[in-house]
Amino acid sequence: MTPEQNLWVNVIAQQFHDATREILPPRRKKNGKMQDRPNNNAVYVARTWFETNSEDFQMVCNLAGLSPEYVIRKYNEVRDTGYVKGMWNKRVNYA
Numbered sequence: 001m002t003p004e005q006n007l008w009v010n011v012i013a014q015q016f017h018d019a020t021r022e023i024l025p026p027r028r029k030k031n032g033k034m035q036d037r038p039n040n041n042a043v044y045v046a047r048t049w050f051e052t053n054s055e056d057f058q059m060v061c062n063l064a065g066l067s068p069e070y071v072i073r074k075y076n077e078v079r080d081t082g083y084v085k086g087m088w089n090k091r092v093n094y095a
Contacts, residue, residue: 001065004063005063005064005065008060008061008063008064008065009064009065009066011060011064012060012061012064012066012071015046015049015050016046016074016075016078017046018042018043018045018046019043019046019047019049019050019075019078019079020078021039021042021043022043023040023043023044024039024040047079050071050072050075051075053068053072057071
């Protein structure tokens with residue numbers, strides 16, 4: 001694997017990491033209003049990235065030397081089961 005491919009594999013790995021994070025409930029600000037947590041946005045963006053199979057997603061997979069279909073299949077394993085053996089120790093709730 002070339003250094004460039006390794007870079008793009010790490011981009012995909014970061015998206016997997018973000019997509020598998022738990023969405024936290026909104027928090028109450030000092031003024032009493034509810035506010036979504038900023039980190040939730042990264043979770044939504046990552047999940048959308050995998051689920052839309054966009055040109056950007058396909059380009060990153062190709063630059064990583066990975067089949068987009070393979071990456072989507074692995075993402076679906078995570079989404080459907082909560083984990084992929086050897087990748088995450090914690091089950092992820094996609095509700």
